[in-house]
Amino acid sequence: MSMGNEKSENIKVLVVDDHTLFAEGTVSLLSSETNLEIVGIANDGNQCLTLLRSKTPDIILLDISLPDCSGINLIDDIKSINPKVKIIMLTGLNPKGYLTKSLQKDVHGFLLKECNKKEMIEAVFFVAQGKEYFSKGLAPFLKFAFVGSNGDKQALISQPIDIGELLSSREKEIMDLIVKGFNNQEISSTLDITIRTVKYHTSNILFKLSVKSRSKAVAVWTEMSMNEVERH
Known part of the structure; x- marks a missing residue:
């Protein structure tokens, strides 16, 4: 070069x-x-x-x-x-x-x-x-950033909710791997599910967390997890 x-x-x-x-x-x-x-x-x-x-x-x-x-x-x-x-x-x-x-x-x-x-x-x-x-x-500070006025789903982020009730067990498995930086192919191989299934669950995760990107999902999920630890 x-x-x-x-x-x-x-x-x-x-x-x-x-x-x-x-x-x-x-x-x-x-x-x-x-x-x-x-x-x-x-x-x-x-x-x-x-x-x-x-x-x-x-x-x-x-x-x-x-x-x-x-x-x-x-x-x-x-x-x-x-x-x-x-x-x-x-x-x-x-x-x-x-x-x-x-x-x-x-x-x-x-x-x-x-x-x-x-x-x-x-x-x-x-x-x-x-x-x-x-x-x-x-x-x-992230919990303040993702609070919106467009409906209850966004407002959830600012509340000390039980994160165990927000995502399904499969979604939590996928979210934990996303936090670790895994891509769709790696998640597919690790959980032995198709990439299409990974994309489907990821789409649901983004919707439930009221965000549009993986990086914002990681930020919100990390904040919620920290709140959960503090409460217990």
């Missing part, structure tokens, strides 16, 4: 954060990875939009709190300029109240600023592959 091809495959990242030390530290951290390329640092929303008109990042690390606007309110403007860009929200604040709004804007990840180097790099690569990433430190 030629150097030119390697360059074209780099994941381009734009950092949007008004805290200079954090932004520069993030750039230094990500620049140490050979497959990542930093295309710019923006200190506020206006700089972000200006850079977007001349750069084409694959991923934006977006601080939730900017001096001239809310990072959440900036998402629509970002998408209007570059609809394909993936956004990872950054927050050093208590994320309660921000998570719901961010998820409604269809962001691809959410990181607490105190996350370690390994987790930030992992998040960028996950999102670049079309997956979603939610910081491990978010578990205490």
Whole structure:
């Protein structure tokens, strides 16, 4: 593979954060990875939009709190300029109240600023592959993020319910394997069921947990499991 091809495959990242030390530290951290390329640092929303008109990042690390606007309110403007860009929200604040709004804007990840180097790099690569990433430190807040007003099923997530009654025994088996990172083929082989059956049960699991992706299902299931342990 030629150097030119390697360059074209780099994941381009734009950092949007008004805290200079954090932004520069993030750039230094990500620049140490050979497959990542930093295309710019923006200190506020206006700089972000200006850079977007001349750069084409694959991923934006977006601080939730900017001096001239809310990072959440900036998402629509970002998408209007570059609809394909993936956004990872950054927050050093208590994320309660921000998570719901961010998820409604269809962001691809959410990181607490105190996350370690390994987790930030992992998040960028996950999102670049079309997956979603939610910081491990978010578990205490996730129950607030997935509460909706569209019916009882979503409201269940915020309540200390018995998770044993929510999913069937087979669904729980599959959910436990999803949490471990198993794909459909691996789940099929492990449980000796067809891939079609795996997909059917997974669809039911997502519906019962009121989420649209496996990563969000893992986040909700982990939070519910933690609540269950605390209650007992």
